Amino acid sequence: MKLLNKSNVIIRVLIVVLILAIIYTLIDKRIWNGNEEKVTETQNKTHIFLSWWGNDVRHLYTMEGVDLFQEKNPDIDVSYRYGVWSGYEKRTKVWMESHNEADVMQINFAWLQEYSPDGTGFYDLNKLSEYIDFSNYTEEELEYGSKNGVLNAIPIAMNTHTFYYNQDILDEYGMDVPLSWEDFEALGKRAKKDNRYALGFSKKQLLLFMIAYYEQNHAETVFNEDGTLNIDEKGIEYMLDYYKKLMDDHVICPIDSFDRAKYMSGDIIGTMCWISDTKLYCDDLQATGVNVSRGHYPVKEGAERTGWYIKPATMWAISANTPHPEESAKLLNYLVNDPDMAQFQQTEKGVPVSDAAIKALTATGLKDTNEYKATEELFSDPDNLYLMIPNMESEAILDAFKSGADEYLYDKMELDECALKIYKDINKAINGE
Amino acid sequence: MKTKSRFEQSGRKFRWLQIEILVVFAAIIMIVIFLLDYVILNNTKQAMESNASNLIAANSRQIQLNINSYLQRMETVPTLLFSDESYYLYDATDENMEEYDKVKSEETIQNRITDIGLMENYSDFGIVYADDHVVGWISHGTEDIFPDGGMYEAFSGYIVDSKKSDGWAFDINGCTDRIYYVKRLNENAILESATYTRELSSVFVYPEQLEEMTIRLVDQENEIIYSSDLNEIGKVIPAELLNELSLNDSNSADSSGDINKSVISEKYLINTNECVNGWRVICSVPTKIILKDNNQMRRFTLKLSLGVAMFFLLVGLEFLMRIYRPMDVVVESLKEGAEIDSLSGVRNKASFQDAVDSRLGVVGENDIFILVMIDVDNFKQINDKLGHAHGDQVIIRTGKLLKKMYEADSIIGRLGGDEFASFSVCVLSDSDMDETKYNEYRDGIIATVSQQLESLQEEFNKEFEEEKSTCNISLSAGVYVSEKSTGEKEKFKIIYEKADSALYESKNAGKSRYTIYKES
Numbered sequence: 001m002k003l004l005n006k007s008n009v010i011i012r013v014l015i016v017v018l019i020l021a022i023i024y025t026l027i028d029k030r031i032w033n034g035n036e037e038k039v040t041e042t043q044n045k046t047h048i049f050l051s052w053w054g055n056d057v058r059h060l061y062t063m064e065g066v067d068l069f070q071e072k073n074p075d076i077d078v079s080y081r082y083g084v085w086s087g088y089e090k091r092t093k094v095w096m097e098s099h100n101e102a103d104v105m106q107i108n109f110a111w112l113q114e115y116s117p118d119g120t121g122f123y124d125l126n127k128l129s130e131y132i133d134f135s136n137y138t139e140e141e142l143e144y145g146s147k148n149g150v151l152n153a154i155p156i157a158m159n160t161h162t163f164y165y166n167q168d169i170l171d172e173y174g175m176d177v178p179l180s181w182e183d184f185e186a187l188g189k190r191a192k193k194d195n196r197y198a199l200g201f202s203k204k205q206l207l208l209f210m211i212a213y214y215e216q217n218h219a220e221t222v223f224n225e226d227g228t229l230n231i232d233e234k235g236i237e238y239m240l241d242y243y244k245k246l247m248d249d250h251v252i253c254p255i256d257s258f259d260r261a262k263y264m265s266g267d268i269i270g271t272m273c274w275i276s277d278t279k280l281y282c283d284d285l286q287a288t289g290v291n292v293s294r295g296h297y298p299v300k301e302g303a304e305r306t307g308w309y310i311k312p313a314t315m316w317a318i319s320a321n322t323p324h325p326e327e328s329a330k331l332l333n334y335l336v337n338d339p340d341m342a343q344f345q346q347t348e349k350g351v352p353v354s355d356a357a358i359k360a361l362t363a364t365g366l367k368d369t370n371e372y373k374a375t376e377e378l379f380s381d382p383d384n385l386y387l388m389i390p391n392m393e394s395e396a397i398l399d400a401f402k403s404g405a406d407e408y409l410y411d412k413m414e415l416d417e418c419a420l421k422i423y424k425d426i427n428k429a430i431n432g433e
Numbered sequence: 434m435k436t437k438s439r440f441e442q443s444g445r446k447f448r449w450l451q452i453e454i455l456v457v458f459a460a461i462i463m464i465v466i467f468l469l470d471y472v473i474l475n476n477t478k479q480a481m482e483s484n485a486s487n488l489i490a491a492n493s494r495q496i497q498l499n500i501n502s503y504l505q506r507m508e509t510v511p512t513l514l515f516s517d518e519s520y521y522l523y524d525a526t527d528e529n530m531e532e533y534d535k536v537k538s539e540e541t542i543q544n545r546i547t548d549i550g551l552m553e554n555y556s557d558f559g560i561v562y563a564d565d566h567v568v569g570w571i572s573h574g575t576e577d578i579f580p581d582g583g584m585y586e587a588f589s590g591y592i593v594d595s596k597k598s599d600g601w602a603f604d605i606n607g608c609t610d611r612i613y614y615v616k617r618l619n620e621n622a623i624l625e626s627a628t629y630t631r632e633l634s635s636v637f638v639y640p641e642q643l644e645e646m647t648i649r650l651v652d653q654e655n656e657i658i659y660s661s662d663l664n665e666i667g668k669v670i671p672a673e674l675l676n677e678l679s680l681n682d683s684n685s686a687d688s689s690g691d692i693n694k695s696v697i698s699e700k701y702l703i704n705t706n707e708c709v710n711g712w713r714v715i716c717s718v719p720t721k722i723i724l725k726d727n728n729q730m731r732r733f734t735l736k737l738s739l740g741v742a743m744f745f746l747l748v749g750l751e752f753l754m755r756i757y758r759p760m761d762v763v764v765e766s767l768k769e770g771a772e773i774d775s776l777s778g779v780r781n782k783a784s785f786q787d788a789v790d791s792r793l794g795v796v797g798e799n800d801i802f803i804l805v806m807i808d809v810d811n812f813k814q815i816n817d818k819l820g821h822a823h824g825d826q827v828i829i830r831t832g833k834l835l836k837k838m839y840e841a842d843s844i845i846g847r848l849g850g851d852e853f854a855s856f857s858v859c860v861l862s863d864s865d866m867d868e869t870k871y872n873e874y875r876d877g878i879i880a881t882v883s884q885q886l887e888s889l890q891e892e893f894n895k896e897f898e899e900e901k902s903t904c905n906i907s908l909s910a911g912v913y914v915s916e917k918s919t920g921e922k923e924k925f926k927i928i929y930e931k932a933d934s935a936l937y938e939s940k941n942a943g944k945s946r947y948t949i950y951k952e953s
Contacts, residue, residue, distance in 0.1 A: 012751065015748075063631055259567065260573060264580075280573060410536065411533075
């Protein structure tokens with residue numbers, strides 16, 4: 001009887017243990033949590049804007065790069081504004097004047113002078129040294145982005161002009177790559193017979209082309225270092241006269257008629273472009289099966305000045321008004337120093353200045369690129385290249401020269417009258433009138 | 434059945450009944466829970482599908498509105514070129530126009546484009562003239578689509594709205610990274626604007642809760658313009674989705690057009706909405722994702738119902754144990770009362786007979802069994818001289834003596850009055866024993882039985898020394914020892930008669946002795 005009672009107790013204890021085990025196993029924690037307060041995590045990201053200009057390739061890789069940046073920095077959300085260069089300066093002016101500029105923005109070298117003459121127009125990047133790795137730059141390179149001793153921008157690459165030619169056409173004409181002004185004139189004369197032009201480029205290249213011609217022939221600069229004109233209307237007249245001659249002789253395609261398609265099709269034999277545009281005018285044409293040759297800028301024999309300039313290709317700056325300087329600095333550092341971003345960018349904006357970017361690209365064939373070769377060649381003689389005066393790229397000055405020149409080119413004004421008009425208009429642009 | 438006692442059979446039936454009750458009880462609980470689960474979960478499933486469908490429809494509708502807003506903005510900006518005739522009436526192909534006037538006109542148009550182009554992230558914003566001359570921002574990407582010219586003609590083909598003279602285009606000559614809007618300015622000029630499809634990511638915003646939802650913008654040819662799965666861009670929408678949209682029953686999610694609908698199929702929950710330009714937003718989520726929680730709940734409730742059934746089974750078992758344990762005691766008591774002679778403590782005649790018959794049914798061919806019939810001599814004198822109570826005491830003590838003297842596996846019974854019996858079996862391990870050896874073995878058993886009986890008589894005489902002197906009681910016995918089997922099973926009745934006849938011989942021979950039955 002005692003044995004029976006003992007086994008009953010054991011069975012009951014086992015049943016209770018089993019029931020508790022079943023309950024413990026089966027009851028979902030959510031049931032116990034049913035009355036707990038639910039807290040849904042909401043996105044708490046810092047939103048910053050990025051702006052840049054460029055072409056298809058630049059737009060697409062920058063967007064890809066931004067996507068990766070957001071993956072690497074999930075607490076930062078980046079929106080962007082972008083456009084083509086034409087009109088972008090105006091767009092920037094609208095943003096800057098209305099204080100609606102992006103937090104991180106691509107700026108042109110000339111804009112440092114325009115928007116931050118005293119160094120306060122953009123954020124002082126030295127205050128963000130915790131987030132930006134300046135060790136990838138020399139002091140000289142950082143100096144390009146400084147105004148009044150304040151570091152306002154980081155250069156992406158150094159840039160100057162180079163020339164590319166359709167070698168197949170040159171071969172057809174039995175001519176070599178032009179190296180002098182006379183060579184250009186000869187090529188234009190030959191091209192005219194086929195209704196071709198020797199060179200085609202935009203109004204910016206036009207002004208720089210004419211400045212080089214003037215400075216080589218007059219041993220003086222067109223612009224002073226402070227951006228004012230160093231020449232009078234006679235100097236303008238000199239450039240204008242040669243411009244008309246070049247256009248009439250089919251050395252230069254009319255600015256309004258130039259487009260890349262004509263260069264690609266062979267209607268225009270050569271172009272003067274930024275080294276950073278090598279892909280557009282060299283690689284893309286080579287890709288169609290055409291042999292492309294790189295030329296050198298023309299220099300008059302015995303000239304005291306070459307009249308050719310270099311500048312930081314483009315720069316990244318941070319808005320002085322940004323409410324998110326730290327996040328903006330992280331993005332800026334990513335854009336210039338991150339190896340992944342360097343791979344996206346390649347040499348699209350020229351050979352990068354950042355040591356980190358160069359290191360990343362060297363591993364993937366940097367030295368085989370046309371941009372690298374052009375840079376090596378042109379920068380091999382740095383004493384004959386001068387730092388660009390920002391006003392040389394001023395859209396207002398470019399418009400004043402090009403638009404004024406049209407009056408003479410199309411016989412609407414006399415040479416001296418037109419030169420005086422251009423001179424006055426440029427001075428107005430310089431003075432911001 | 435004859436070999437089993439009635440009580441054993443009844444007990445077994447009773448236990449089966451208990452198990453059946455428990456199983457039926459648990460089964461009923463499980464069925465009830467399953468039915469409840471089925472009803473509740475089915476309703477929940479329908480509710481979830483309906484809620485998800487509404488959520489996706491709302492989301493799809495929101496994205497449709499976003500896209501409409503985006504597209505309308507893209508259509509509105511170019512209309513600013515109609516603010517002045519010099520912008521939209523200029524014809525670059527006019528041969529009568531002076532070159533200077535053309536340059537200045539295009540300069541004016543370029544400036545206008547520069548101004549209004551600020552408003553969006555355009556990849557292209559320009560005017561294409563009938564001779565393919567362009568003014569404004571025509572990207573290199575677009576130029577490269579037409580390496581042999583034909584840009585104007587191509588864009589003309591996309592102007593499908595005769596009233597507004599405009600249209601939308603995607604995948605022109607394999608270019609799938611941008612969407613184009615074209616609008617005729619005059620008979621020789623078309624405005625072309627384009628944005629990268631990536632720009633649409635800003636309008637494709639949807640709740641993170643709708644994981645694995647794919648949102649697509651497709652054109653009239655069902656080519657994917659943009660998708661939350663970027664790898665799909667430029668491809669045709671999966672055929673199974675198209676099939677679901679066209680073959681399944683649908684309910685209109687929007688009364689504005691037949692094309693707006695929601696479909697819930699086994700595979701997908703799909704919603705489609707048409708945009709202002711005829712493109713469609715298609716949102717789809719695998720149904721299994723929507724019902725993921727429901728399926729989890731289904732598995733959980735299945736486990737829960739099994740657990741609950743087991744719980745009730747165990748609780749029921751406990752209750753049944755509580756209910757039936759006293760009954761078992763009663764039944765056991767009744768059984769014992771029915772099988773055991775209450776006075777002597779050994780089996781009664783019926784129980785003895787059942788037990789012996791049962792044992793006879795399983796004895797082996799060479800096994801030897803022994804039935805001993807024992808009778809108390811002169812027992813009547815005990816009753817007459819010492820009283821019936823003393824007689825009862827003699828029976829009680831005799832029963833105890835027999836249980837003491839015989840081994841535990843022997844069957845002992847009281848067959849009536851002062852008559853007892855013992856039945857035991859000797860199992861022979863050697864099945865191939867020859868007859869001689871068998872008989873030797875049997876003789877050995879008889880000798881053992883004889884010794885046992887002599888011991889029993891000796892013990893009996895000691896136990897009942899007083900009664901023996903008073904009433905001259907003693908023990909007589911008749912023994913039947915089985916012989917080699919002929920193949921037929923022995924019956925109790927037969928061996929009983931044989932042992933009884935041996936007992937009779939002992940009585941006739943003067944009592945207080947035993948006789949081994951021998952076949953005559």
